[in-house]
Amino acid sequence: MPALGMRLTVLTGRTVPVPLPGPLTARVRAVRVTESDDHRSLFSLTLDAGRSRTAGALDPVGLAGSPLAAFARVAVVVSFGAVPQVLCDGIVTEVRWTPGHRSGEATLTVTGEDVSYLLDRVERDVEHPALDDLPQVLAILQRYATDGLVPAALAPPTADPPLPIDRIPTQHGTDFEHISGLARRNGFVAYAIPGPTPGTSRFYWGPPVRAGVQGALSVDMGPETTVSTISFRTEAWAPTVVSGAVVDRRTDAVVPIVVPVATRLPLAAVPLWVSARSDLRERRVRDAGSDAIAAQAQAQAQVDRSVDAVLAEGELDGARYGAVLRARALVGVRGAGWSHDGFWYVRRVEHTLEPGSYRQAFTLARDGYGSTVPAVPVTAVG
Structure with missing residues (x-):
């Protein structure tokens, strides 16, 4: 799916993801990835499942023997020039085949969740004697090292070491539920970050990240415009x-x-x-x-x-923007006027890649009006 120097690569496999075979790659109609700061990332791949005498004569293409089977590992990589970025690293949780009545209507849709799904499969009733919150997180994440999951856990601001004669921390639920509960009690967040290489992810456990600025979104700036549509609204009841x-x-x-x-x-x-x-x-x-x-x-x-009571919703032309807009980070907005220019927190991004196009629908949030800086960086910093 080339578009102005952009290239999409889909890798999949039961254990180590490898590039999708050429015949299946040619059938990819659309790839969608949704990143959000309050849910696991989701992905879907839509393929042409049309049958012919040579392809799918016995079974629809992409079903029997397909690398896109249930529970396969899938990595979606977007490259701008020579710089690849892992857009998604996840597990297939649903495969849907829809036959068509006319040529070109049959589709195979593969959907899944990011690799934190692996932590949410098995409920456990276990004890963690003498382990405070951070050691519990590290001990749990160690189980998933062979799945390419690397811990990125930070120490909480306060410690409460459990003495076995006083209390023993217990877990009743999945590893993901337990880690998320420990995060909430410390005012932390817990989520998987895809990459930096296909088939690997970092699991972040720590305070909400509001650092690192992505390239600015340009509004109504003639040939420099990257935003196709945008609107702003205020939720006055939020704070x-x-x-x-x-x-x-x-x-x-x-x-x-x-x-x-x-x-x-x-x-x-x-x-x-x-x-x-x-x-x-x-x-x-x-x-x-x-x-x-x-x-x-x-x-x-x-x-x-x-406190994030002012929201911005819109859609970005990914080819003109020339980068992947990531959720859970900051981005600058310029060209929207003083009230709405400046830095914003990226709450949600839905990436849609189709032949010849790359659209990024986004939701931004911040705590009020007016820019705190005279200008925002055009390219990513930090």
Whole structure:
């Protein structure tokens, strides 16, 4: 699927993904990958499943003996010039064949989830004696080293080492559920990052990442325009303050929990949670966690997640942009006026690759209006 120096490569296999055979590659109609900061990444491949005397005479193409079978590993790589980027590294979870009544209508659609699916298959009832949160995460991720999953876990700001005579951490659920629960109690996030090479991924466990700036999205700038459509809206009800009290497990004392402000570095010159302070929603602490420190971290995370009240939704011409826009990172916007220019957090991107085109539908978010910088970088930095 070449488009102005862009090349798409699909690799698949039961264990180590290898390039899709030429006859199947020629049948690829579309590839879609959806990245989001609150769900696992999803992918789908749509292939022409038409049958002829030489192809699919006994069975539809892509079914019997296909490398795109259920539970196969799939890597989608997009290259701009000589620079490849792994767009998705995942596992096939569904194969759907739709016969057609006319020529060219039959399709084979292969869908799947990123490799964190591997952590979500088996429910376990196990104990993790003397292991704090970070050692638990590292011990669990070690099981998936042979699957090409590399830990990228950071230490939480507070430690609560469990003494076996006091308590023993237990797990009741899948590895992914347990790791995600540990992340939430520390105000952290947990997700898989594809690459840097096909068949490998990093599993990030740590604070939300809002660093590293991607190449700017250009709006209404003549020949430099990269955004096909864009709109902005404000969810005025989103910003929240949290307060309440919990009974500390260690001391049995009632500890007040008050989180009036966010700790995230503002992306806007006029954050809505500051300018509309008296109108913010107020919420009570509901989950005390294991102690007051954990409850404070969860309340702070709830406030931090709520501040992104201004959203931008649109579609990007991937060939003109010349890069892959990634979720869970920052991007600059220029040409939209002072209120909406500047840095934004990329919340969601849906990549659609078809013969001759590459579209990226995106959702951006930030905490208010106005740019904090005089200009945003045109190319990626950091």
